[in-house]
Amino acid sequence: MQRTEISTYGEFGLIKHLTEKFKIENSSTLKGVGDDAAVLSFETKKVLITTDLLLEGIHFDLVYVPLMHLGYKAAIVNFSDIYAMNGTPTQITVSIGVSKRFSVEDLEQLYAGIEMACKKYGVDLVGGDTSASLTGLTISITCIGQADENKIVYRNTAKENDLICVTGNLGSAYMGLQLLEREKVVFAANDQAQPDFENRDYILQRQLKPEARKDIIEMLAEKGVIPNSMIDISDGLSSELIHICTQSNVGCRIYEDKIPINIQAVIMAEELNMSIVTAALNGGEDYELLFTAALEDYDKILTMDGVAIVGHTTKSEYGLQLVGREGEELELRAQGWNSLDE
Amino acid sequence: MQRTEISTYGEFGLIKHLTEKFKIENSSTLKGVGDDAAVLSFETKKVLITTDLLLEGIHFDLVYVPLMHLGYKAAIVNFSDIYAMNGTPTQITVSIGVSKRFSVEDLEQLYAGIEMACKKYGVDLVGGDTSASLTGLTISITCIGQADENKIVYRNTAKENDLICVTGNLGSAYMGLQLLEREKVVFAANDQAQPDFENRDYILQRQLKPEARKDIIEMLAEKGVIPNSMIDISDGLSSELIHICTQSNVGCRIYEDKIPINIQAVIMAEELNMSIVTAALNGGEDYELLFTAALEDYDKILTMDGVAIVGHTTKSEYGLQLVGREGEELELRAQGWNSLDE
Numbered sequence: 001m002q003r004t005e006i007s008t009y010g011e012f013g014l015i016k017h018l019t020e021k022f023k024i025e026n027s028s029t030l031k032g033v034g035d036d037a038a039v040l041s042f043e044t045k046k047v048l049i050t051t052d053l054l055l056e057g058i059h060f061d062l063v064y065v066p067l068m069h070l071g072y073k074a075a076i077v078n079f080s081d082i083y084a085m086n087g088t089p090t091q092i093t094v095s096i097g098v099s100k101r102f103s104v105e106d107l108e109q110l111y112a113g114i115e116m117a118c119k120k121y122g123v124d125l126v127g128g129d130t131s132a133s134l135t136g137l138t139i140s141i142t143c144i145g146q147a148d149e150n151k152i153v154y155r156n157t158a159k160e161n162d163l164i165c166v167t168g169n170l171g172s173a174y175m176g177l178q179l180l181e182r183e184k185v186v187f188a189a190n191d192q193a194q195p196d197f198e199n200r201d202y203i204l205q206r207q208l209k210p211e212a213r214k215d216i217i218e219m220l221a222e223k224g225v226i227p228n229s230m231i232d233i234s235d236g237l238s239s240e241l242i243h244i245c246t247q248s249n250v251g252c253r254i255y256e257d258k259i260p261i262n263i264q265a266v267i268m269a270e271e272l273n274m275s276i277v278t279a280a281l282n283g284g285e286d287y288e289l290l291f292t293a294a295l296e297d298y299d300k301i302l303t304m305d306g307v308a309i310v311g312h313t314t315k316s317e318y319g320l321q322l323v324g325r326e327g328e329e330l331e332l333r334a335q336g337w338n339s340l341d342e
Numbered sequence: 343m344q345r346t347e348i349s350t351y352g353e354f355g356l357i358k359h360l361t362e363k364f365k366i367e368n369s370s371t372l373k374g375v376g377d378d379a380a381v382l383s384f385e386t387k388k389v390l391i392t393t394d395l396l397l398e399g400i401h402f403d404l405v406y407v408p409l410m411h412l413g414y415k416a417a418i419v420n421f422s423d424i425y426a427m428n429g430t431p432t433q434i435t436v437s438i439g440v441s442k443r444f445s446v447e448d449l450e451q452l453y454a455g456i457e458m459a460c461k462k463y464g465v466d467l468v469g470g471d472t473s474a475s476l477t478g479l480t481i482s483i484t485c486i487g488q489a490d491e492n493k494i495v496y497r498n499t500a501k502e503n504d505l506i507c508v509t510g511n512l513g514s515a516y517m518g519l520q521l522l523e524r525e526k527v528v529f530a531a532n533d534q535a536q537p538d539f540e541n542r543d544y545i546l547q548r549q550l551k552p553e554a555r556k557d558i559i560e561m562l563a564e565k566g567v568i569p570n571s572m573i574d575i576s577d578g579l580s581s582e583l584i585h586i587c588t589q590s591n592v593g594c595r596i597y598e599d600k601i602p603i604n605i606q607a608v609i610m611a612e613e614l615n616m617s618i619v620t621a622a623l624n625g626g627e628d629y630e631l632l633f634t635a636a637l638e639d640y641d642k643i644l645t646m647d648g649v650a651i652v653g654h655t656t657k658s659e660y661g662l663q664l665v666g667r668e669g670e671e672l673e674l675r676a677q678g679w680n681s682l683d684e
Contacts, residue, residue: 030388034589035497036426036574037392037487046372047389050379051469051484053437057476084378095395095482127393134399140437140482142393145379155377232378247376 004104006132015130017104018111022118022125026090028146029124038126040091040144046152048145050081056136064180067106069208070139071113077234078143079121080212080287084232085154086220087147089212091126092118095140097133110139121214151226153291156247158229162292162313164252165227167216167306169260170237171276174283175268176200176207182272202264210287216306223300227291236282237310239334240290242320251318252332254311257325281322281332346446348474357472359446360453364460364467368432370488371466380468382433382486388494390487392423398478406522409448411550413455416481419576421463422554422629424487426574428495428562431554433468433486434460439475452481463556493568495633498589500571504634504655506594507569509558509648511602512579513618516625517610518542518549524614544606552629558648565642569633578624579652581676582632584662593660594674596653599667623664623674 009017019033031039040047054060054074062070075092082089094114098107118125123143183195197204213232220227229248231240237259245252259280269276292313293301301307311323320332351359361375373381382389396402396416404412417434424431436456440449460467465485525537539546555574562569571590573582579601587594601622611618634655635643643649653665662674 030491031496036423036572037390037429037485039427039489039494040389040391041491042384042389047382047384047486048379049382049433049435049469049484049486051435051437051471051482053439053471053473053480053482055439055473055475055480058439058474081378085381087379091391093391093393093484095393097395097397097400097480127391129393129395131395131397132400133397135477138395138397138439138480138482140393140395140480142391142435142484143379144389144391147381149372149383152381154373230378 002105006098006102006104006107009104011130014104015128018107019125022115024124025122026124028090029126032124032126033128038091038093040126042146045146046149048082048085048087048147049142050078051140051142052078054139056138062137063184065208067109068113071110072117072209074139074141075114075117075123076210076212076287078141079117079123080232080234082143082145083212083214083217084230084289085145085147086151086217086227086230087145089121089123089143089145091124091144093127093142094125095129097131097138099133099136102137121212153227153230155229155231155244158244158248158250158292158313159294160250160313160315161295162228163295163298163301163309164241164254164311164313165291165293165301166237166260166288166308166310167213168286168288169262169265170233170286170288171280171283172203172206172262172265173210173285174279175265175276176203177285178272178274179203179268180207200264200268202262203268207285210285212287213289216289219304223304225293225297225300227293230289230291233286233288233290235284237290238281238332242332242334244290244292245313245320249316251314251316251320252311253314253318253321253323255323258308258310260308344447348440348442348444348446348449351446353472356446357470360449361467364457366466367464368466370432371468374466374468375470380433380435382468384488387488388491390424390427390429390489391484392420393482393484394420396481398480404479405526407550409451410455413452414459414551416483417456417459417465418552418554418629420483420485421459421465422574422576424485425554425556425559426572426631427487427489428493428559428568428572429487429489431463431465431485431487433466435469435484436467437471437482439473439480441475441478444479463554495569495572497571497573497586500586500590500592500634500655501636502592502655502657503637504570505637505640505643505651506583506596506653506655507633507635507643508579508602508630508650508652509555510628510630511604511607512575512628512630513622513625514545514548514604514607515552515627516621517607517618518545519627520614520616521545521610522549542606542610544604545610549627552627554629555631558631561646565646567635567639567642569635572631572633575628575630575632577626579632580623580674584674584676586632586634587655587662591658593656593658593662594653595656595660595663595665597665600650600652602650
């Protein structure tokens with residue numbers, strides 16, 4: 001495979017080369033890449049800003065994550081935060097730090113993934129920074145979005161007796177990660193080994209190429225449901241539900257048997273002798289949405305494909321309860337995947 | 343000195359601890375740190391976005407850069423990009439990646455510097471990300487600003503026969519860096535050596551604690567001058583002037599003896615047997631503004647303290663010319679400080 005050294009381009013040439021394929025598609029983008037700052041116009045809409053820093057060896061392992069997937073996921077993770085406000089992502093900036101280990105072709109792969117995500121979600125790349133790095137790959141993405149002020153949904157506005165709803169299923173991305181980690185160990189012991197990925201495509205995709213729940217945000221708008229509170233599930237259901245409840249000063253009661261789980265994730269968990277419920281509660285990286293909604297929206301929510309009601313909020317003095325399959329009550333704890341504990 | 347391990351806090355606790363001192367001062371900030379995204383409101387103003395990635399060992403050397411200064415400078419560099427659009431910075435997000443080498447007290451220093459810059463320039467901290475890092479310190483800052491659409495100044499809109507103007511003086515930050523590098527070598531050879539910083543305070547300050555030219559943007563507004571083009575000087579006058587001229591399709595003619603230079607920088611350059619003009623043209627990190635303005639604004643610009651007219655633009659076929667002290671003509675070349683060449 002061809003290998004072009006990054007130094008061939010120089011900083012400005014490289015940014016131009018990597019970003020020139022991106023098209024501007026939003027009317028809110030007045031000026032994208034190429035000046036001291038991008039210029040955006042949001043008229044009467046409010047502006048949402050979120051940012052994520054991804055570091056090699058902490059957030060991703062290039063041994064099993066292809067660069068194109070990494071680019072895709074890095075963008076999606078940010079879009080997900082904007083959807084979690086009930087908004088629409090419109091622009092991103094992408095900064096990267098790269099060591100000499102990486103070639104121009106590597107970065108083209110990374111940006112191809114970012115471009116694919118931008119195209120699918122209708123987001124414009126409007127700026128960024130490119131720098132040398134002494135060690136590995138650093139990716140910093142900031143996402144800008146828009147929303148009508150009266151539709152923005154916060155974390156700290158859940159009410160007592162709200163329905164607690166979860167989209168998609170949980171724990172799959174974590175089980176995908178466990179599979180990749182296992183195959184990495186096998187490969188390290190025997191580099192002729194072929195990875196055993198049969199019938200694992202779904203959990204692998206959830207880990208390597210997650211999607212953000214644009215469809216759910218559109219469905220909520222269609223059905224006329226504005227959640228009372230919402231957050232995206234990046235660190236596991238427990239951790240996110242604790243954020244909502246403590247910040248909203250309510251308690252909660254969720255039911256283990258209501259937590260949506262995919263069959264591939266169950267099989268993988270059994271094979272690895274792990275608890276799929278623990279993976280769903282604490283696994284992270286699902287990028288599903290957790291929201292609470294008023295009881296009056298119950299009928300509407302029942303008609304929403306891909307949304308499961310897993311419990312309800314309570315008075316705060318009742319605490320945060322998980323009701324097990326046998327009716328036993330457990331206190332919810334955050335053991336979320338925390339990149340500071342590495 | 344006390345040393346608290348970062349792991350004592352956990353990710354959310356750490357962000358809270360580091361950011362809780364920051365005050366929200368802009369009416370455009372509806373919701374700052376603490377949700378999936380910040381919420382901002384700009385009414386009829388346009389929104390400006392710029393971002394910078396700073397990596398230890400590439401952009402800064404903690405041997406001689408105190409963390410508080412680093413935080414201050416990291417913020418200022420971004421504010422400068424917003425001023426270079428003739429806008430006002432209003433919010434920043436700050437993401438950091440930190441290895442175990444750093445303590446909570448270290449990060450408090452870093453954030454104290456960021457807070458100082460935010461307070462001085464009236465900017466709100468509204469978000470960010472905190473992560474472990476395998477190696478060293480990574481800082482990624484995104485700055486949001488606002489401007490009236492008809493006052494935004496781009497790089498690619500210089501006209502023929504514009505005045506070329508430069509604020510402050512150039513080359514000082516680079517000479518400050520040379521001094522710090524020299525003292526680092528001396529100290530490495532003899533750790534009892536005391537750094538020789540007498541009468542060097544100005545160039546050190548320009549390197550370690552630069553300011554952004556808010557005052558110039560305010561003065562331009564007061565005097566009713568809207569430049570035809572503008573850029574901030576982060577990579578040296580040559581490189582920035584080439585950006586403006588090539589993107590605007592004009593030539594230029596600047597005069598060596600008009601380039602504003604500080605006496606401390608001149609003395610330092612002589613001592614190190616370097617050319618101060620080369621430092622001014624290619625040194626970088628001055629964070630002054632380079633702008634072009636119509637000839638009709640000549641009288642107004644003459645009344646502006648801290649603004650020097652260094653030449654004028656020409657038809658593009660005349661090329662990019664530097665006229666030396668003896669009247670000799672040299673072609674301007676970009677040898678700007680390029681972090682990808684490291």
